[in-house]
Amino acid sequence: MLMDNDKRFVTGIDVGTENVRAIIATVSKDGAVAIVGFNEGKSAGMRKGVPANLTGPASSIDQMLGEAERMGGYEVRSAYVSIGGSQILSTRTEGMIAVGTVEHEINLDDLDRVENVAVSGRIPANRDVLDVIPLEYALDGQGGIKDPIGMSGARLEMRANVISALTPNCENLKKATLAADVKSERLIPSVVAAAKAVLTDRQKENGVAVIDMGAATTSVAVYEEGDLQYVGVVPAGSNHITNDLAIVLAIDPEMAEEIKTRFVTGDFHSEKSPVIKIGREGKNERAFDRKEVDEVVKARLEEIFGEIRKKLMAARYDQRLPEGIILTGGGAKMRDIELFAKECLEASIKIGVPQNLGGVSESIEKPEFATAVGLALLAAEQESAAPASNKKSLKLKKPSEKQNFLQKIFSKF
Numbered sequence: 001m002l003m004d005n006d007k008r009f010v011t012g013i014d015v016g017t018e019n020v021r022a023i024i025a026t027v028s029k030d031g032a033v034a035i036v037g038f039n040e041g042k043s044a045g046m047r048k049g050v051p052a053n054l055t056g057p058a059s060s061i062d063q064m065l066g067e068a069e070r071m072g073g074y075e076v077r078s079a080y081v082s083i084g085g086s087q088i089l090s091t092r093t094e095g096m097i098a099v100g101t102v103e104h105e106i107n108l109d110d111l112d113r114v115e116n117v118a119v120s121g122r123i124p125a126n127r128d129v130l131d132v133i134p135l136e137y138a139l140d141g142q143g144g145i146k147d148p149i150g151m152s153g154a155r156l157e158m159r160a161n162v163i164s165a166l167t168p169n170c171e172n173l174k175k176a177t178l179a180a181d182v183k184s185e186r187l188i189p190s191v192v193a194a195a196k197a198v199l200t201d202r203q204k205e206n207g208v209a210v211i212d213m214g215a216a217t218t219s220v221a222v223y224e225e226g227d228l229q230y231v232g233v234v235p236a237g238s239n240h241i242t243n244d245l246a247i248v249l250a251i252d253p254e255m256a257e258e259i260k261t262r263f264v265t266g267d268f269h270s271e272k273s274p275v276i277k278i279g280r281e282g283k284n285e286r287a288f289d290r291k292e293v294d295e296v297v298k299a300r301l302e303e304i305f306g307e308i309r310k311k312l313m314a315a316r317y318d319q320r321l322p323e324g325i326i327l328t329g330g331g332a333k334m335r336d337i338e339l340f341a342k343e344c345l346e347a348s349i350k351i352g353v354p355q356n357l358g359g360v361s362e363s364i365e366k367p368e369f370a371t372a373v374g375l376a377l378l379a380a381e382q383e384s385a386a387p388a389s390n391k392k393s394l395k396l397k398k399p400s401e402k403q404n405f406l407q408k409i410f411s412k413f
């Protein structure tokens, strides 16, 4: 559409509990990505990161997308879409197959077969596999192999990280997106997409975590040796802070949100004015005790980051992140939150913003846009793909499977 043949369009849609965001980008033949359209809007019908009904998310996607489409001069038909919710699981699996004689050279079919063995039956039945990340291969018992294509051996083993989500959540998200006339090409956990936008290859190689603090959920993704090692989601986010403030201070949520965004900081040590004043002097001015506000905020932050820390410990990554932790999502906009996170997680902390993108990118260099940008970048990578031996992530998507999937959702409509 409206585009010379050298470029194509890709779209990422981040469907959050509080906000929906879209990025439309062009990809040139050499893989260069330029953002041409973006927008954000309020979300509806989402609870704890997943759809609670179909019309809410469908109409919020539809409305929000309109502006991004006008800006980009492109009508979105398909997109990479974020999925949230605490039901997202990261499972370590293994598989082994016999490939023939020792002279046999490992090919793509072998990788497919060993992957099938590693995945099928290992994931509970009511789950959709979102991604399979091969962590390591072994040939005839010798491990540590990253890319076994062309190597010789009779027995192929694979260790993998399988990311899955509850099937009903995936189906409902696809339906809601489709009701907004957009086909979801792939569902990606929001924190994984955010990681794509804010991490460098070097960080992923050395060991790093991303924490996406949203409105109703906070998720963490860990990378090491270049691979996604772990994903976990905590069912609490920055809106819980707002709600706590509303309850404890007996004020409406709008006022609580104003206190949070204007006055709250993650620095609980330095001297601050003891009174928080909002509203207009003499008119509707209200004053709140800073200590009381701080106590409420700190308790909730401790709970959320404490849960994240437990997850990192359970996955044995709490003391193993040389590149530290990057915070994204709207919750990362709290002033000085990195000070609190540093103390709680005992790691170096940075705020992650999508950067170095061509096009209209300045306005989206914000932590809350990381997921949408990452989705567009992943979409850009997928199609511009890569020499055959590198097509790991493509092989799950055989045309026949895609066709079946489409028929399935259309028949339900």
Ligand SMILES: Nc1ncnc2c1ncn2[C@@H]1O[C@H](COP(=O)(O)OP(=O)(O)OP(=O)(O)O)[C@@H](O)[C@H]1O
Pocket: 015, 016, 017, 018, 019, 020, 043, 048, 049, 084, 190, 213, 214, 215, 216, 217, 218, 237, 238, 239, 240, 242, 257, 260, 261, 262, 329, 330, 331, 332, 333, 334, 335, 368
């Ligand atoms: N300046 C700020 N200070 C503190 N919190 C903020 C600030 N700006 C936004 N937030 C909070 O960020 C949250 C929204 O973040 P975001 O848009 O990433 O959530 P979401 O993606 O809709 O939700 P989820 O990922 O949980 O489904 C809200 O709770 C909002 O109050």
Ligand SMILES: [Mg+2]
Pocket: 015, 016, 017, 084, 190, 214, 215, 329, 371
């Ligand atoms: Mg989010």
